[in-house]
Amino acid sequence: MSTIEPLLERFRRRDRTALARLLTLIARGEQREAIRAALPRDPGPSRVVAVTGNGGVGKSTLVGQLIGVVRGRGRTVAVLACDPESPLTGGALLGDRARMPGHPEDPGVFIRSVTAPEGHEGIADDIDLMIRSLKAFPFDVVLVETAGAGQGDTAVRDLVDVLVLLVQPEAGDELQWQKAGLLEVADVVVVHKADLPGAERTESEVRDLLNLPGCRPVPVLRASSGRGWGLDELWGVVESLPTRRPEERHDRRALLRLVQQQLADRFGQMSIAVAPVLERWSRREVDDREAADEVLKALIEGRTER
Amino acid sequence: MTLQPQPVRIILAKVGLDGHDRGIRVVARGLRDAGFHVIYAGLWQTPEAVVRAVADEDADWLGLSLLSGSHMTQVPRVLELLLRTDLGHVGVIVGGIIPPGDVPKLLELGVVRVFGPGTPLGEISDFLREQPRRVHD
Numbered sequence: 001m002s003t004i005e006p007l008l009e010r011f012r013r014r015d016r017t018a019l020a021r022l023l024t025l026i027a028r029g030e031q032r033e034a035i036r037a038a039l040p041r042d043p044g045p046s047r048v049v050a051v052t053g054n055g056g057v058g059k060s061t062l063v064g065q066l067i068g069v070v071r072g073r074g075r076t077v078a079v080l081a082c083d084p085e086s087p088l089t090g091g092a093l094l095g096d097r098a099r100m101p102g103h104p105e106d107p108g109v110f111i112r113s114v115t116a117p118e119g120h121e122g123i124a125d126d127i128d129l130m131i132r133s134l135k136a137f138p139f140d141v142v143l144v145e146t147a148g149a150g151q152g153d154t155a156v157r158d159l160v161d162v163l164v165l166l167v168q169p170e171a172g173d174e175l176q177w178q179k180a181g182l183l184e185v186a187d188v189v190v191v192h193k194a195d196l197p198g199a200e201r202t203e204s205e206v207r208d209l210l211n212l213p214g215c216r217p218v219p220v221l222r223a224s225s226g227r228g229w230g231l232d233e234l235w236g237v238v239e240s241l242p243t244r245r246p247e248e249r250h251d252r253r254a255l256l257r258l259v260q261q262q263l264a265d266r267f268g269q270m271s272i273a274v275a276p277v278l279e280r281w282s283r284r285e286v287d288d289r290e291a292a293d294e295v296l297k298a299l300i301e302g303r304t305e306r
Numbered sequence: 307m308t309l310q311p312q313p314v315r316i317i318l319a320k321v322g323l324d325g326h327d328r329g330i331r332v333v334a335r336g337l338r339d340a341g342f343h344v345i346y347a348g349l350w351q352t353p354e355a356v357v358r359a360v361a362d363e364d365a366d367w368l369g370l371s372l373l374s375g376s377h378m379t380q381v382p383r384v385l386e387l388l389l390r391t392d393l394g395h396v397g398v399i400v401g402g403i404i405p406p407g408d409v410p411k412l413l414e415l416g417v418v419r420v421f422g423p424g425t426p427l428g429e430i431s432d433f434l435r436e437q438p439r440r441v442h443d
Contacts, residue, residue: 017392020364028312090313091338097363098348102355110362113345115313 004031008038011137016107019137023112026129029265035129043136048144049238050156052122052182053166055148058192061225062166063145064100067109069235075140076108080131082124082147085115096145110139121155122146125261128159151181158254161243164188164234167206169198177209186218188237194222194229266299273302314434316367319347319356321384324374329401329423333369336427342434353380357387360396367434372402378411385416397437401425 004025010018025031051059051066063079070077081096094113103109114124123146124130134142146156157163165186177183189210191203199222207220219237223230267274274295281291318334320327327349334344347359360368368388370381381400388396400412401421409420418437421430 017361017364020362024315024364085343086338086341089339089341091341092313092343093334093338094343094345097359098346102347102351102358104352104354104358111359112362115343 004034004038008035011133014137016110019110019133020112022133023114023130026126026133027114027124029126032126032129035133039129039132039136043132044138045243046135046138046140046142047162047239047243048131048135048142048160049162049164050144050146050160051164051166052146052149052153052156053192054150054168054171057148057166057168058225059145059148059166060096060099062190062192062223062231063096063143065225065228065231066143066235067100067103067111069231070141070143071103071106071108073235076138077141077143078110078134078137078139079112079143079145080124080127080134081111081113081145082116082122082127083113084122084147085117087118108139110134110137116147121153122149123156123159131159149182151179151183154182154185155253155257157185162187162238162241164190164238166190166192167202168193169196169202171202174205174209177206183210187241188234189218189220190230190234191220191222193224193226195224195227263296263299266302267295270299270302273298313341313343314367315343315345315363315365316369316434317345317347317356317359317363317365318369318371319351319359320349320371321351321353321356321380322372322374322376323350324372324376325349326373326402327371329373330369330371333371333401333427333430337431337434340427340431340435342431353383353387356384357391357393360388360393361391365396367397367399369399369401372400372404375403377402377404378408381412381417382415399430399434 007018007021011022022035026035051063053059060081067077083092083094083096085092092115097111097113100111116122116124131142144156144160163186165182167189169191189206191199203220203222210218210220221230221233221237223234277291277294277298280286316337318330320330334346337344345363345365347356370384372380377400385398388394397418398416399419399421400417404420404422412420419433
């Protein structure tokens with residue numbers, strides 16, 4: 001624990017390279033508990049906003065534009081841009097940064113690319129710790145860009161104050177907007193690329209179906225990053241929404257994710273404890289489900305080797 | 307079973323007025339498939355923007371591609387800024403059209419290696435893997 005104290009000290013003095021290094025440690029899962037303990041639980045009034053949507057809908061471009069809007073209002077901003085990590089090689093091509101105009105002279109802008117493993121709903125592991133670090137640094141606004149998200153990738157909602165969902169014109173028929181999942185949990189829906197034909201129709205379809213009588217009202221608006229349309233209006237809406245209270249985030253799914261992560265960590269650390277099961281499994285003496293049960297038992301009962 | 311080795315982070319960027327990005331995008335893809343975390347920073351970057359990206363991303367390596375003939379201006383500027391920003395531990399590799407006479411000059415300035423056109427992708431990833439881990443602090 002003492003090994004990261006000098007780093008934390010530099011971080012508290014607002015040393016930017018210490019922040020960058022801290023995010024690396026978090027991404028690698030190193031010193032997790034020490035970092036978790038060192039960061040304030042509720043680091044202040046920063047607003048955390050996620051931007052999500054399908055791959056190609058324009059998340060990076062919009063976030064790049066929002067950086068300018070937020071800075072124009074005199075507030076500092078940090079971006080966590082998630083892109084997928086290959087399940088085959090562990091490699092990743094993180095291309096979001098290339099779509100965001102750089103602000104090399106402005107200390108009020110910080111952009112970090114992080115990888116989202118397969119099956120983790122488009123966000124990096126321990127992204128809650130990364131967000132807490134950025135809030136504590138502090139940045140006034142933290143923008144989280146998810147990897148291209150599918151209809152069911154809703155985990156990001158629990159981590160942020162406002163969830164902005166991007167859809168694009170001609171993205172589906174009316175039934176598409178009725179499905180459960182991302183559309184249900186969005187706080188704001190943006191019909192992006194609104195300079196393309198069909199944007200108005202898509203906007204009215206989404207608005208009609210999300211704002212049925214008795215439903216939680218969800219603002220729906222059109223924007224085009226390419227043309228610079230609707231960006232100020234979008235940020236105005238985002239800032240006008242109430243910040244989600246911490247107790248609302250105190251939910252079972254977040255706890256489940258933590259349990260899953262701890263199991264995954266133990267699986268990596270407890271090679272000796274699980275080796276006999278894996279061995280029998282690789283000889284096909286037990287099937288997948290039996291092996292999984294035994295691994296689970298070993299992980300719960302065993303001790304970590306480190 | 308052991309823990310996965312921690313992926314190496316490399317930023318790839320083009321500095322200056324040089325729109326030829328086919329090569330660097332092929333390298334980006336090749337390194338991705340070799341298990342690297344590649345942060346593609348894109349075209350028309352200034353040395354200042356590249357160094358800021360290296361700092362914020364806490365990258366281990368920086369790969370610069372230049373096909374415009376401006377390498378003897380841009381690369382020294384990037385190296386100097388890296389040193390001045392306390393990022394001397396970051397390894398810099400260069401690719402693109404670099405006349406043979408300029409290669410020793412770049413190496414002398416602190417570039418770790420220059421990869422010319424036609425370099426097999428495996429040669430770059432093997433080279434990076436064989437290098438000792440870049441140490442911060």
